[in-house]
Amino acid sequence: MNREEIKELAEHIYDLDAEVYIHLGSSLGRVFNRDRERCVNELTELLMTRPQGHVVRSELALIANMARTLEDKEERKLCMSEYDRILKEVMSLPTSFAHGDVLDPDLAELNAFNLKERFSDQDHLIVCISWTYGSGGNEVGFRLSDKLKISYYDAEIFEAVLKRLDAEKDSFHDTAGYASEVKDEISQSPASAFAPAKKLTLRQRFREFSRYHGLSKRDAVFFNQSDLLCDMAKKEDFIIMGRCGDAIMTNNKIPHISIYITAPFEQRVLRAVEVNSGLDERKARRLLHHLDRRHSRYYNFYTGRKWGHANNYDLCINTASYGIDGTVDFILKMIDGGRK
Amino acid sequence: MREMIPLWLCIPFAGLLLCIAILPLIKPNWWEEHQPHAVAFWSLLFVVPFALMYGVFHASETVLECMVNDYLTFIVLLFGLFCVSGNITMSGDLAGSPRINVGLLALGTILSSWIGTTGASMLMIRPIIKMNAWRKHRRHIIVFFIFLVSNMGGCLTPIGDPPLLMGFMRGVPFFWSLHLTPVLLFNMVLLLFIFYWIDRRAYRTDIAKGLKPDISKPGTEIKIRGAHNMIFIVMIVAAVILSGTLPSLPMFQDAEGKVLGIHILGEVVLSYPAVIEIAIILLAAFLSFKTTDASIRRENHFTWSAIKEVAVLFVGIFITMQPALMLLKASGPKLGITDPFQMFWATGLLSSFLDNTPTYLVFLTTAGSLGFTGGMMTALGSVPIKMLEAISAGAVFMGANTYIGNAPNFMVKSIADENGIRMPSFFGYLIWSFGILTPVFILDTLLFFL
Numbered sequence: 001m002n003r004e005e006i007k008e009l010a011e012h013i014y015d016l017d018a019e020v021y022i023h024l025g026s027s028l029g030r031v032f033n034r035d036r037e038r039c040v041n042e043l044t045e046l047l048m049t050r051p052q053g054h055v056v057r058s059e060l061a062l063i064a065n066m067a068r069t070l071e072d073k074e075e076r077k078l079c080m081s082e083y084d085r086i087l088k089e090v091m092s093l094p095t096s097f098a099h100g101d102v103l104d105p106d107l108a109e110l111n112a113f114n115l116k117e118r119f120s121d122q123d124h125l126i127v128c129i130s131w132t133y134g135s136g137g138n139e140v141g142f143r144l145s146d147k148l149k150i151s152y153y154d155a156e157i158f159e160a161v162l163k164r165l166d167a168e169k170d171s172f173h174d175t176a177g178y179a180s181e182v183k184d185e186i187s188q189s190p191a192s193a194f195a196p197a198k199k200l201t202l203r204q205r206f207r208e209f210s211r212y213h214g215l216s217k218r219d220a221v222f223f224n225q226s227d228l229l230c231d232m233a234k235k236e237d238f239i240i241m242g243r244c245g246d247a248i249m250t251n252n253k254i255p256h257i258s259i260y261i262t263a264p265f266e267q268r269v270l271r272a273v274e275v276n277s278g279l280d281e282r283k284a285r286r287l288l289h290h291l292d293r294r295h296s297r298y299y300n301f302y303t304g305r306k307w308g309h310a311n312n313y314d315l316c317i318n319t320a321s322y323g324i325d326g327t328v329d330f331i332l333k334m335i336d337g338g339r340k
Numbered sequence: 341m342r343e344m345i346p347l348w349l350c351i352p353f354a355g356l357l358l359c360i361a362i363l364p365l366i367k368p369n370w371w372e373e374h375q376p377h378a379v380a381f382w383s384l385l386f387v388v389p390f391a392l393m394y395g396v397f398h399a400s401e402t403v404l405e406c407m408v409n410d411y412l413t414f415i416v417l418l419f420g421l422f423c424v425s426g427n428i429t430m431s432g433d434l435a436g437s438p439r440i441n442v443g444l445l446a447l448g449t450i451l452s453s454w455i456g457t458t459g460a461s462m463l464m465i466r467p468i469i470k471m472n473a474w475r476k477h478r479r480h481i482i483v484f485f486i487f488l489v490s491n492m493g494g495c496l497t498p499i500g501d502p503p504l505l506m507g508f509m510r511g512v513p514f515f516w517s518l519h520l521t522p523v524l525l526f527n528m529v530l531l532l533f534i535f536y537w538i539d540r541r542a543y544r545t546d547i548a549k550g551l552k553p554d555i556s557k558p559g560t561e562i563k564i565r566g567a568h569n570m571i572f573i574v575m576i577v578a579a580v581i582l583s584g585t586l587p588s589l590p591m592f593q594d595a596e597g598k599v600l601g602i603h604i605l606g607e608v609v610l611s612y613p614a615v616i617e618i619a620i621i622l623l624a625a626f627l628s629f630k631t632t633d634a635s636i637r638r639e640n641h642f643t644w645s646a647i648k649e650v651a652v653l654f655v656g657i658f659i660t661m662q663p664a665l666m667l668l669k670a671s672g673p674k675l676g677i678t679d680p681f682q683m684f685w686a687t688g689l690l691s692s693f694l695d696n697t698p699t700y701l702v703f704l705t706t707a708g709s710l711g712f713t714g715g716m717m718t719a720l721g722s723v724p725i726k727m728l729e730a731i732s733a734g735a736v737f738m739g740a741n742t743y744i745g746n747a748p749n750f751m752v753k754s755i756a757d758e759n760g761i762r763m764p765s766f767f768g769y770l771i772w773s774f775g776i777l778t779p780v781f782i783l784d785t786l787l788f789f790l
Contacts, residue, residue: 251550
């Protein structure tokens with residue numbers, strides 16, 4: 001069986017689940033609860049790599065559990081015969097399709113430096129830049145967007161999310177970005193450090209609970225941010241700074257380029273002091289440690305990956321080796337090379 | 341019965357449990373089709389030798405006794421709550437997250453004591469499944485739901501769990517069980533803490549895979565349809581309370597103080613309070629169906645398969661467990677169990693596999709016969725408070741050890757299975773309960789029952 005046929009089988013599995021769900025009219029959830037394309041792709045990979053694995057069989061069994069409860073005999077019969085047919089096909093698959101190549105087809109498909117193969121005519125150019133504070137990542141991103149003549153998004157995403165959530169800006173910290181944290185550190189007076197946290201009334205708590213659907217503010221913002229980025233990816237080319245953009249794009253099978261920009265710690269301290277008047281070296285060191293820790297925690301929490309690990313990115317750059325302009329040129333060359 | 345029943349008569353019970361545990365794993369389709377046959381086979385394997393040894397009359401009396409007095413009320417209560425709760429649906433865009441789940445489990449646990457573990461389970465299971473429908477890793481939520489809502493939460497009042505109702509009928513005051521509040525709170529805090537971290541990990545895994553709830557609209561709208569069915573739940577709870585209070589009224593007793601009822605065979609009598617309970621519950625279920633729009637049931641994915649499965653399997657469980665219960669009744673007082681911690685574990689471990697109501701009664705009778713002078717005065721004698729607490733906690737808490745330990749456990753599992761959640765197998769669930777509940781019960785022993 002070739003990849004196309006396996007994909008077709010995966011489509012049948014997904015469609016069966018959808019059909020059973022529609023016939024049941026239930027609102028309690030289904031086996032494949034995401035969009036068709038993504039589920040089919042995942043199933044295809046699963047069938048390609050471990051066709052005899054218990055996972056696909058268990059998923060099929062769950063669909064059958066639901067199908068057996070269909071009240072209409074005709075519908076039940078149709079669904080169960082389709083289930084039997086699919087099960088037979090799954091069981092007849094060979095145990096492995098491995099061919100020894102280290103290439104991860106999933107990853108390679110998303111790798112924009114394989115631009116010839118990765119981007120179709122309908123896909124937009126999306127560059128996700130993760131960066132450490134003081135490495136000049138934001139400058140790189142900004143200049144890159146200027147040269148490529150595409151949009152640049154950082155805090156703007158956060159503002160848009162607040163609008164979606166109908167929330168007040170004062171009640172939030174942009175935990176995915178650096179700007180507010182740096183501003184706080186520079187302007188922090190000894191008194192403000194000991195100021196009591198703002199207490200919410202019961203009414204305010206209820207309002208927040210309702211506004212964020214019972215989720216924490218941070219989670220609600222992240223989910224909205226993800227939705228927003230996916231929507232934007234359908235409409236335009238852009239550069240997104242941080243915000244787990246690379247993981248969001250990968251999870252949603254959106255072709256993109258992921259870049260991690262950093263520099264040696266001492267170099268970053270120097271730059272942080274240079275660009276922020278009012279920040280001395282001691283404060284800058286503390287700030288960088290704090291920001292690295294916080295960003296790492298944020299990224300790890302929402303993506304299950306380790307922030308800054310080379311495995312997660314298409315390209316990792318030390319800006320101390322190239323400078324900001326050099327880094328921009330380097331990335332541009334890669335992108336242009338891929339496009340030719 | 342004059343002589344001690346032989347141990348080998350317990351083989352059909354063990355055989356049936358093994359079938360429930362293994363066959364869904366190795367022959368799922370066969371098991372689904374042939375459950376009634378397996379139940380009939382193991383039941384006959386007990387009834388026929390038992391009839392040959394003790395006579396057909398005695399065998400019929402034993403089977404009818406458990407069917408009429410235990411199984412009938414058990415399944416009618418389950419059926420009533422299943423029907424009524426299936427007619428209440430909650431729609432909204434509240435997203436299942438660790439803190440929401442902790443809140444729902446805490447609410448369900450508290451509710452259990454006031455509408456029964458079965459009532460709370462049936463009422464809460466669908467909203468929990470619905471809120472977490474966006475997630476992939478959710479079986480642990482249902483496992484902890486069984487631990488807390490389907491079992492432990494029922495320890496505070498006689499409405500909570502049938503063993504406590506039995507204690508109430510034997511002279512334990514209605515609100516006495518509130519003595520177990522510190523034990524319940526301790527277990528609740530501990531289990532919810534463990535749950536929070538397990539759920540948080542699973543939640544992170546789901547998010548990392550790109551799953552997200554639909555929260556695109558600002559603000560949460562929660563709508564409850566079929567809310568009038570809460571009246572019928574109250575009606576069912578009232579029926580349960582009546583079944584516990586009516587037998588002590590003189591108008592339901594004959595001159596010898598025996599409860600009046602419909603004579604079936606030998607000493608088997610379906611008591612009038614039980615008839616009243618059954619009638620009220622069935623009426624509540626009927627009215628619930630008559631007054632609720634069918635679209636609510638459709639939205640709830642209401643099917644008969646879960647109750648059918650429980651009804652079939654528990655016929656066999658109730659019949660085949662009889663020799664084990666007879667053995668327990670005969671040898672319980674001779675086991676040399678005299679300390680609260682021993683009572684806690686003995687009642688608990690046996691309640692994990694046997695019906696917890698007779699198990700509770702056996703150990704309450706044993707405790708009453710030990711000749712204590714202080715403590716709670718019951719119809720069975722004086723029982724020290726600590727010992728009564730240990731027996732009650734053991735019977736209620738350890739029903740969570742297995743899928744068959746308490747009525748709603750299996751029901752919750754079946755509903756989850758039907759709605760896209762891959763529940764652990766019988767043994768898989770034992771691993772969960774052994775790994776999480778055993779340490780909690782050891783702590784309970786050290787803190788409360790030594």
